[in-house]
Amino acid sequence: MKIVVCVKQVPDSAAKLVAIDGKANWGDSPLIINPWDEYAVEAALQQAEAHNGTVIAVTIGGEGSKEALKHALAMGCAEAILISDEALAQVDSQVTARVLAAAIKKVGEVDLAFLGRQAIDTDTGLTAAQTARLLGWPALTLVSVITGVDTAARTIKVEKSAEEGRLTVSTKLPAVLSIVKDFGEPRYPSFMGIRKASRAVIPSWSLADLGLSGLKANIAWPEIMNPPVRQVTTEMITGSTPEEIAGILADKIMAEKIL
Amino acid sequence: MNKIWVYIDQFKGQPLATSWEGLGAAKTLAGQLGGGVTALIFGKGVEPIASQAFQYGADEVLLADDSSLEDYRSEPYTALLAKLASESAPEVILFPTTTRGRELSAMAAIDLNTGVLPDVIGLEVVDGSLLATRPIYAGKLMCKVKCLTKPQLVTLRGRAFAKLLLDASRTGTLTKVSPVMGEADIPTKVEAYAAGEAGVSLTDASVIVSGGRGVSNNPKLTPPAGMDEKQAEIWKAQQGFKLVEELAQVLHAAVGASRAAVDAGYIPYAHQVGQTGKVVSPDMYIACGISGAIQHQAGMRTSKVIVAINRDPEAPIFKLARYGVVGDLYAILPALSEAFRKRLGK
Numbered sequence: 001m002k003i004v005v006c007v008k009q010v011p012d013s014a015a016k017l018v019a020i021d022g023k024a025n026w027g028d029s030p031l032i033i034n035p036w037d038e039y040a041v042e043a044a045l046q047q048a049e050a051h052n053g054t055v056i057a058v059t060i061g062g063e064g065s066k067e068a069l070k071h072a073l074a075m076g077c078a079e080a081i082l083i084s085d086e087a088l089a090q091v092d093s094q095v096t097a098r099v100l101a102a103a104i105k106k107v108g109e110v111d112l113a114f115l116g117r118q119a120i121d122t123d124t125g126l127t128a129a130q131t132a133r134l135l136g137w138p139a140l141t142l143v144s145v146i147t148g149v150d151t152a153a154r155t156i157k158v159e160k161s162a163e164e165g166r167l168t169v170s171t172k173l174p175a176v177l178s179i180v181k182d183f184g185e186p187r188y189p190s191f192m193g194i195r196k197a198s199r200a201v202i203p204s205w206s207l208a209d210l211g212l213s214g215l216k217a218n219i220a221w222p223e224i225m226n227p228p229v230r231q232v233t234t235e236m237i238t239g240s241t242p243e244e245i246a247g248i249l250a251d252k253i254m255a256e257k258i259l
Numbered sequence: 260m261n262k263i264w265v266y267i268d269q270f271k272g273q274p275l276a277t278s279w280e281g282l283g284a285a286k287t288l289a290g291q292l293g294g295g296v297t298a299l300i301f302g303k304g305v306e307p308i309a310s311q312a313f314q315y316g317a318d319e320v321l322l323a324d325d326s327s328l329e330d331y332r333s334e335p336y337t338a339l340l341a342k343l344a345s346e347s348a349p350e351v352i353l354f355p356t357t358t359r360g361r362e363l364s365a366m367a368a369i370d371l372n373t374g375v376l377p378d379v380i381g382l383e384v385v386d387g388s389l390l391a392t393r394p395i396y397a398g399k400l401m402c403k404v405k406c407l408t409k410p411q412l413v414t415l416r417g418r419a420f421a422k423l424l425l426d427a428s429r430t431g432t433l434t435k436v437s438p439v440m441g442e443a444d445i446p447t448k449v450e451a452y453a454a455g456e457a458g459v460s461l462t463d464a465s466v467i468v469s470g471g472r473g474v475s476n477n478p479k480l481t482p483p484a485g486m487d488e489k490q491a492e493i494w495k496a497q498q499g500f501k502l503v504e505e506l507a508q509v510l511h512a513a514v515g516a517s518r519a520a521v522d523a524g525y526i527p528y529a530h531q532v533g534q535t536g537k538v539v540s541p542d543m544y545i546a547c548g549i550s551g552a553i554q555h556q557a558g559m560r561t562s563k564v565i566v567a568i569n570r571d572p573e574a575p576i577f578k579l580a581r582y583g584v585v586g587d588l589y590a591i592l593p594a595l596s597e598a599f600r601k602r603l604g605k
Contacts, residue, residue, distance in 0.1 A: 120397065130365050138446050139333050246598040
């Protein structure tokens with residue numbers, strides 16, 4: 001079984017973000033593999049282990065994005081590919097999906113492609129479904145459990161999240177899956193894995209290598225801004241007993257007229 | 260045909276109330292762009308939803324009622340939406356930011372060769388096109404976005420737009436449409452459904468009571484014999500969360516949690532508020548035993564009134580809070596539940 005997992009390099013979730021001149025700045029905070037993508041890597045590795053398969057990690061970005069691929073390699077992915085092209089400096093989810101779909105096709109004979117549910121920088125949550133649509137494969141988004149993959153019958157059954165609970169859904173392979181945190185903790189990179197990743201030679205593919213040209217973002221983002229400053233005066237509630245404190249606090253909240 | 264369309268999300272024949280917010284936003288846009296508002300309703304046995312859509316502001320409903328559409332599935336829903344939109348060329352299609360709304364908009368955008376503005380909290384019309392505001396980096400920053408192609412697909416964040424007051428006398432034009440895929444051509448099957456926990460949904464809630472790592476710190480509790488250290492910690496946390504749940508019940512609120520509480524195994528992930536959980540914006544957010552890491556703040560900082568209860572007076576959560584209590588949540592929470600019971604006549 002051949003599996004592709006798509007990952008992204010993003011600023012650490014602990015980073016303080018500031019908009020300067022309409023652009024996002026995260027100071028000297030480190031860049032990390034998108035936390036959601038670690039669940040996708042874990043799911044991909046589990047399937048590879050269950051079906052004697054191999055996992056190829058793919059990312060789009062500059063040289064620095066190789067760090068996200070090295071994390072995926074250290075977790076246990078067999079290979080990694082960087083897709084790098086000057087024309088990909090400003091992309092939207094649709095362009096990202098076109099590039100990923102082309103990469104998955106170029107890898108060839110892929111049975112499953114995994115993505116995280118969304119990237120913690122742009123927060124769009126669109127890419128997995130769009131990649132599936134472009135490939136003409138079923139999309140299984142927000143998957144928490146992979147119940148079974150039948151490689152002979154070419155089917156997959158999963159549990160996925162919806163507002164109302166969990167749905168058991170089956171479909172045909174190949175398919176694109178996005179994975180949520182309920183799937184279970186991703187493994188830590190092993191010592192051997194880290195050594196292997198540090199020595200890995202990561203090939204770089206350009207858009208021409210993928211047979212793509214003339215990609216155009218449909219979305220423009222003219223401005224990035226700081227959120228409005230929260231104007232708040234904190235009133236500390238004190239009293240001699242919990243009951244007294246609770247009474248004062250409840251009266252204050254009732255006066256806010258929100259209940 | 261109207262320029263503004265609104266997708267009405269439903270599950271098992273019940274519309275999600277957040278869909279009506281889309282009709283409210285669409286009415287405002289129609290006032291600027293002209294024309295009326297068309298609601299799209301796909302499902303099985305969903306004709307009653309059409310009357311509700313009219314009452315919440317739709318002028319026209321495109322209704323597809325067919326057994327192949329009973330459960331939302333991306334293939335038949337995307338194919339139908341894309342066909343309708345390519346025939347009638349609306350300028351804007353609004354979706355609620357639900358699991359289904361987000362997926363359907365993403366896939367329809369590919370078929371229609373256009374873009375999606377996801378999770379939008381503000382909309383304006385500039386030179387005849389939409390300029391949307393949306394949070395990025397879980398709300399640590401905001402950005403303005405626009406879609407350069409038509410139709411402009413937009414998913415609206417829940418509670419960011421007001422629904423119109425229901426007008427029971429309002430009605431409109433109902434147009435029935437047929438699905439475009441036969442069951443045999445749809446690879447995906449929904450085999451079963453397990454209802455989630457009962458209770459108020461975090462993203463719809465007007466009040467949220469959240470617990471953090473602090474809910475396990477009750478020194479007065481003695482866990483049952485035979486538990487190891489981790490089991491005892493989780494047992495203590497669950498006793499603490501009972502107090503959080505009690506207050507939530509009194510206030511008809513949803514129960515939230517910090518990532519620390521979820522990662523420690525105190526409460527399922529579905530309750531997590533923060534950058535890698537749900538981003539919420541209720542009228543009131545009561546944080547109990549939550550210190551307020553930057554990732555948690557990103558998920559709740561736009562709440563209207565924030566109340567913090569914490570033992571540590573230096574906890575960063577107090578900087579966001581309108582009201583703060585430094586104290587023992589095991590004593591404060593039951594007293595607060597009781598105080599609200601009295602005041603709310605429960």
